[in-house]
Amino acid sequence: MEVVNQIASVRDRLKQNRHKKIGLVPTMGYLHEGHLSLIREAKANCEVVVLSVFVNPLQFGPGEDLSRYPRDLQRDIQVAKEAGADLLFAPSVEEMYPHPPLTQVQVKGLTEPLCGSSRPGHFDGVTTVVAKLLHIVEPDHIYFGQKDAQQAAVIQRMVEDLHFPVHMVTCPTVREEDGLAMSSRNVYLTPEERSQATILYRSLSEGEKLWRQGHWLNSKDIVSFIEDQIQTQPLAKIDYVQVLHFPDLEPVHELTGSTLIVAVAVYFGKTRLIDNMIWN
Numbered sequence: 001m002e003v004v005n006q007i008a009s010v011r012d013r014l015k016q017n018r019h020k021k022i023g024l025v026p027t028m029g030y031l032h033e034g035h036l037s038l039i040r041e042a043k044a045n046c047e048v049v050v051l052s053v054f055v056n057p058l059q060f061g062p063g064e065d066l067s068r069y070p071r072d073l074q075r076d077i078q079v080a081k082e083a084g085a086d087l088l089f090a091p092s093v094e095e096m097y098p099h100p101p102l103t104q105v106q107v108k109g110l111t112e113p114l115c116g117s118s119r120p121g122h123f124d125g126v127t128t129v130v131a132k133l134l135h136i137v138e139p140d141h142i143y144f145g146q147k148d149a150q151q152a153a154v155i156q157r158m159v160e161d162l163h164f165p166v167h168m169v170t171c172p173t174v175r176e177e178d179g180l181a182m183s184s185r186n187v188y189l190t191p192e193e194r195s196q197a198t199i200l201y202r203s204l205s206e207g208e209k210l211w212r213q214g215h216w217l218n219s220k221d222i223v224s225f226i227e228d229q230i231q232t233q234p235l236a237k238i239d240y241v242q243v244l245h246f247p248d249l250e251p252v253h254e255l256t257g258s259t260l261i262v263a264v265a266v267y268f269g270k271t272r273l274i275d276n277m278i279w280n
């Protein structure tokens with residue numbers, strides 16, 4: 001696996017591989033099994049796997065954790081190589097944003113609920129950097145995780161709206177043994193917060209079980225149940241619990257026959273964790 005920092009080097013290395021199927025896995029690094037599952041999926045379906053590691057300042061709001069976001073490029077290089085990546089692109093901020101970006105990509109509508117309302121401007125930063133990565137790498141396939149379900153829905157729509165010639169693949173959420181969704185931000189949690197954070201998965205799973213047994217008549221009851229479960233944990237502060245149609249993220253009027261996304265964002269101290277499940 002080669003590591004490059006320049007856009008020109010990525011283009012140069014891929015020039016002789018254009019006849020091969022190229023897969024791109026965009027990340028912010030500090031890799032864990034969730035990221036590695038995307039690399040392995042890309043490796044199984046593509047001949048060349050490009051991994052990007054870039055903590056994108058454009059998607060962080062003022063007061064968010066940009067400066068303390070965990071970073072360990074040497075370890076990322078090691079584990080990405082073992083998982084099968086062929087090229088690791090780790091640009092500097094100056095390389096990706098030589099000028100303050102006057103041009104940005106904005107997906108409307110889908111970016112309004114859930115994390116879009118808690119993190120204003122966040123998805124504009126995500127779609128702008130992913131559009132740039134798509135132009136730099138020009139992959140055949142691009143890989144995302146279901147843990148960031150709204151992000152996947154937003155990028156899928158951008159790909160369709162802007163006719164990017166890429167097939168998008170969304171991979172299942174990889175969890176710790178006790179159900180907590182893997183996330184680079186889990187490293188921020190104190191042992192007590194870490195143990196209480198399992199409530200995200202437990203409340204979603206318990207809710208799903210009851211839903212399958214026919215317990216709920218409306219989405220408000222689902223939200224109340226999950227909120228009550230989360231509030232049993234003294235360190236948890238709810239940002240949102242929402243039930244929406246999936247993948248259009250529209251409000252739910254009729255539960256029967258709908259595909260739902262049940263999504264939560266919860267603070268433990270300063271750490272904001274998200275999780276979701278799709279209920280069919």
Ligand SMILES: Nc1ncnc2c1ncn2[C@@H]1O[C@H](COP(=O)(O)OP(=O)(O)OP(=O)(O)O)[C@@H](O)[C@H]1O
Pocket residue numbers: 026027028029033034035037038143144145146147148171172173174175181182183184185186
């Ligand atoms: N547990 C997971 N299972 C599957 N995919 C994941 C998981 N965690 C992250 N991903 C995916 O990896 C890609 C890169 O995500 P990112 O680098 O932000 O990691 P993260 O662990 O989600 O970090 P953060 O703490 O910022 O949420 C995204 O497509 C994301 O959905």
Ligand SMILES: CC(C)(CO)[C@@H](O)C(=O)[O-]
Pocket residue numbers: 026027028054056059126129130148151
């Ligand atoms: C897609 C992404 C790499 C864009 O910076 C980021 O939002 C992430 O890691 O999910």
Ligand code: BAL
Pocket residue numbers: 059060148151
């Ligand atoms: N995993 C999404 C990137 C972010 O939280 O900024």
